[in-house]
Amino acid sequence: MACDNTVNKVQTETARIKAECSQCGLCSDGCAFLAENTSPAEMAARGLTKEEAYSCSLCAKCQALCPLGLNPMGMFQERRVETMQNQELEAEEFNYFMPDCEDNVMNYYRQYYGIDYSNLESDKSSTTYFFPGCTLMTYSPALTKEIYNRLRHKQGCGGILTDCCGLPLYQMGLRARAGKFTNYLVEKITAKGIKSLIAACPNCYYKLKATFQPLGVKIFTVYETLDFPWSSRTDLPLCTIHDSCPDRMEGIFVRQTRKVLQHMGYRIVEMSNILQDSPCCGSGGQISHFRPDLADKLVRDRLTEAENTGAQILASYCMSCVLNFARLESGLKVRHVMNLLLGIDEDYTEVKKRAAEIFAS
Numbered sequence: 001m002a003c004d005n006t007v008n009k010v011q012t013e014t015a016r017i018k019a020e021c022s023q024c025g026l027c028s029d030g031c032a033f034l035a036e037n038t039s040p041a042e043m044a045a046r047g048l049t050k051e052e053a054y055s056c057s058l059c060a061k062c063q064a065l066c067p068l069g070l071n072p073m074g075m076f077q078e079r080r081v082e083t084m085q086n087q088e089l090e091a092e093e094f095n096y097f098m099p100d101c102e103d104n105v106m107n108y109y110r111q112y113y114g115i116d117y118s119n120l121e122s123d124k125s126s127t128t129y130f131f132p133g134c135t136l137m138t139y140s141p142a143l144t145k146e147i148y149n150r151l152r153h154k155q156g157c158g159g160i161l162t163d164c165c166g167l168p169l170y171q172m173g174l175r176a177r178a179g180k181f182t183n184y185l186v187e188k189i190t191a192k193g194i195k196s197l198i199a200a201c202p203n204c205y206y207k208l209k210a211t212f213q214p215l216g217v218k219i220f221t222v223y224e225t226l227d228f229p230w231s232s233r234t235d236l237p238l239c240t241i242h243d244s245c246p247d248r249m250e251g252i253f254v255r256q257t258r259k260v261l262q263h264m265g266y267r268i269v270e271m272s273n274i275l276q277d278s279p280c281c282g283s284g285g286q287i288s289h290f291r292p293d294l295a296d297k298l299v300r301d302r303l304t305e306a307e308n309t310g311a312q313i314l315a316s317y318c319m320s321c322v323l324n325f326a327r328l329e330s331g332l333k334v335r336h337v338m339n340l341l342l343g344i345d346e347d348y349t350e351v352k353k354r355a356a357e358i359f360a361s
């Protein structure tokens, strides 16, 4: 199963780092959390605290930077699994953001605002489905419905799957629950006879690819599937793009989103840290729960970097990144790439606050 593979890989990573890390410091130079510590080798040798495990945003930048091909993120993931197995943390405390729990914040948000996709037209004989991902479908029903309508009428997409990809369970270290959730998705997708999934979110795209590609299901992005008109407009605002962590190694969204935005006439100005060097937006690995100070620092640093480009718009193709950047004040309009491509403008400034208020009440 996918989760067992993940854990086995993680378990070997700690031993590798202990044995092979040269303490060159390259990963620490690129990571605010590692910079608080000595080196991955020293941490592996002395053993990690659970606080350290949950201070890593699981962004994989260290893996991209390491000249020896080591993956410090892996040892933090391993410690997360160990923490949960040893019951050093109460797993139920985190059910509010777990997809296998009905009472999670996104379900509440959708119920509270009457966001519902059950009445959308569908074609049960189709083998192609849209997988928007829970963050997009919760916080932007307008984008979700417009993407689905276009996929449905122009690409023959037969339905929409309103499930989570299960990533939060894996990231939290809840191995058994994550495996169970993946099995549920496999059964559901197999029972529907689905042969192709079109993903909007990079986290979902890579998670679905890892699970379903070996089962013969093809995974596509919305950017390669939808048609976007060419435009010769020269009056569109200058835009900079934040690259999201799950795309770091393959760069599929990196290339596709820049291509379609430029095709539509957007001028793109790049930040200093893009592609593999892009930092986490501060929402990865649930660190906004465990290390809000670090999460805020990541947001502020990235907003400053974006402002320094002179761009008016900071765009991202991951809705979690968009929401995280929009929650702090800046001189930028923070938008999802799809807001720009589909001409649907939305202000995400208050969304996170609203979600927190609903859940608190």
Ligand code: SF4
Binding pocket: 030, 031, 032, 033, 034, 055, 056, 057, 058, 059, 060, 061, 062, 063, 072, 073, 076, 280
């Ligand atoms: S995954 Fe990201 S946050 Fe975690 S140690 Fe690596 S670079 Fe730092």
Ligand code: SF4
Binding pocket: 017, 020, 021, 022, 023, 024, 025, 026, 027, 028, 039, 040, 041, 065, 066, 067, 068, 069, 070, 071, 072
């Ligand atoms: S970049 Fe690699 S070798 Fe260098 S300190 Fe980090 S883990 Fe060790």
